[in-house]
Amino acid sequence: MMLNGRKRPFLAFESDGELGCGNSENMTPDAKRFSGLTTPPASPEKKQIKKPLGIVSSNLTNINDEPYTIESDLKPKRLMFGSDPIFSKTKSLLQQSSVSNLEQTWLATRKSEYDEIMHFFHNSISDRESADNSLYITGPPGTGKTAQLDLILRDKFHEIILDPKNKKVTKHDPELLNTSYFETQSDIFQSIAVAKVNCIALSKPECIFQKLLLEIVNGKYKQQHHKACDSVKNLKSFCRSKPNTHFIFILDEMDKLIKQTTVLSSATKIILDLFLLAKEPGINVTIIGIANSIDLKDRVLNRLNLQKELLPKVIHFHPYNSEQMFEIVRSKLSIFPACFEIFQPMAIKFATTKCSGSTGDLRRLFDLLRSSVQLLELESLKGNSDKTRGRKVTITHVAKAVSKYMNSATTKTRIAPLNIQQKIILCSLVHRERFDLNKCLCTVEEAYDYYVKLLKRTDVMKPLSKAEFFESCYSLQSSGVALIEFTKKKLLPSGAAKTIKSTVIGTELQEEISKIDLLKRLL
Known part of the structure; x- marks a missing residue:
């Protein structure tokens, strides 16, 4: 096998000892592996590369205890969202x-509440004969009732109770769920079963009794109680059958029970x-109702002429x-003091004044404060980071957020969530x-x-008290x-007072109110 009198070089799978020529001991390692092949392998041979035991730290060494350095392109890169992490924290x-104080x-x-x-x-x-066994918690949205x-x-x-001094702790009924212990007196604990239902999720008000029962019944026993509890009578019988357990039934958004049916009775x-x-x-039952309607007790319960001790x-x-x-904003942001420092104090006070007036x-x-932080964050991303590093949320940022959140809604969308009493008050403002x-x-x-005076003349509904108004x-x-402002003007008798005026378009309000027969006489 000569080319032009020269001996051609051996391939990787050939050697001097092939075809019976030479000793296999003198064969190269590659020739030994490919011994017997007449043609090269179809795929190129991949060379083995010694790798470290793991690429999780730049201080690792390889198997030969030689220092191993991770190339720069293999190092993980940190993703930055926004120009400064303080914005995300805030x-x-x-x-x-978020909870400001866990203690x-x-x-x-x-x-006080x-x-x-x-x-x-x-x-x-603690006292089964006490008159305090039903409670109605009321107030506008966002005032902390449910929280x-x-x-x-x-x-x-x-x-659970860890190492109680009183060893005679009543055991929970195995048929019940959502059980806990309440300390009525020092080292005296009562077994409690709590059922909390949001009335918005109910398809119809009549389902409330079944829903309450299913919240506290163990899965093994739900089938036998699922169809049985379709009235308060069945719920009462079940509670009587568990004399060692005190039941607490919580009805959140209770006023939605009335809005879900056209039959008020x-x-x-x-x-x-x-x-x-x-x-x-x-019977060991405590009922707690939570609702935004301040007049629900008057509209539903007081009209039934019940005795005072029967009212919640x-x-x-x-x-x-x-x-x-x-104070609430300060306590929340004080977890990371730097988060409070990115606000100008007057900017927070401006936002609280706008919201407290409602x-x-x-x-x-x-929502307003988060939107204000986002505006500052956008400015820092668009501008020079060195120039914007020391900037804070100002009244200007808050004012832009206020105009976005409070002035973008139409009259129709702003009036729709109001209850009947609020609509009556709005009508009286526009009428005046x-x-x-x-x-x-x-x-x-x-x-x-x-x-x-307007309600007495039109006889639409009984007026609210001054505090409720x-x-x-x-x-x-x-x-x-509506807009409430503290005004200092000579036209006012006292020289300074809180004034109120409507902020809706009269024709649009007239169109919405005309859909409600009860309010047509007010405009």
Whole structure:
């Protein structure tokens, strides 16, 4: 095998010893592997590369204990969202679900409401003959009603008891779910079963009895109770069969039971049956209703002419004022002090003033502040990072967020969520402004007097008390249909007072109100 008198080079799979020429001991390692092949392998041979035992640290060594250096393109790259992580932290702290203090059981500025609820629980659970066995918690949206009750259930109702001094702790009934222990006295614990139902999720009000039972019955026993509990009578029988357990039934958004049916008497009977269930002698049941409607008790229960001891205890969650809102924001952001420092204090106070003038809804406040942070973050991304590094959220940022959240909704969408009493108050404001030739400033007190006179003349509905009227006015401002301001002008008798005016278009309001027969006479 000669080419031009020269011996051609051997291939990787050939050697001098092939075809019987030479000794296999002298063969190269590649020739040994490919011995017997007449043609090269179809695929090129991949060379083995020694790799380290893991590429998780730049300090690793290979199998020969030689230093191993990760190439720069193999190192993980850090992804940056936004120009500064402080923005993400701040927006996270301003989420509604974030908790500012895990050590205390009451929400910021809600210590008095917490004390009232705890006093109610102690009376209801420890004393079976107590009159405090039904509770109605009311207040505008975003005032902490459900959140405060959830905190109490989390911290004061114990799933297990660690090393109790009183060894005679009642064991939970194996047929029940959502059980816990409540300490009625020192080292005296009562077995509790809690059923919490959001009434918005009910297809029809009549399902409430079955839904409550299914929340506390173990899966093994649900089949036998699923169809049996279709009335308050069946629910009552089940509770009587568990004398060692105290039942707590919580109805969140209870006023939705009335809105889900056109027959008011049917919904009224269901609510009445639930509250009277707690008043039954020899039964361990506590009923708690939560609703935004401040007049539900008057519309549904007081009209039934019940005895005073049969009516539920009422706890009002009043709207947050500006100072309370500022304290809540400060306590939330104080977890990371740098998050509080990116705000100008006057910017937070401006936002709290805007929101407290409505319902005092914290959810609206958190939305405004998060939107303000986003505006600052966008500015930092667009501009020079060195110039924007020391900037803070200012009143200008908050004002832009306010115009976005509060002025973008149409009159129709702003009026739709209002309850009947709020719509009546709005109609009285518009009615007065329409017939006020001098366009005088109207104080909140004057608006209340006009509202009472208008209702007495039209006989549409019984007027609210002054405190309830003021609370509803703040709700109107939160919804963007009214504006309350502290005005200092010589035209006012006292020189300074809170004035109120509507912020809706009269023709659009007339169109929406005309759909409700009850309110047609007000405009």
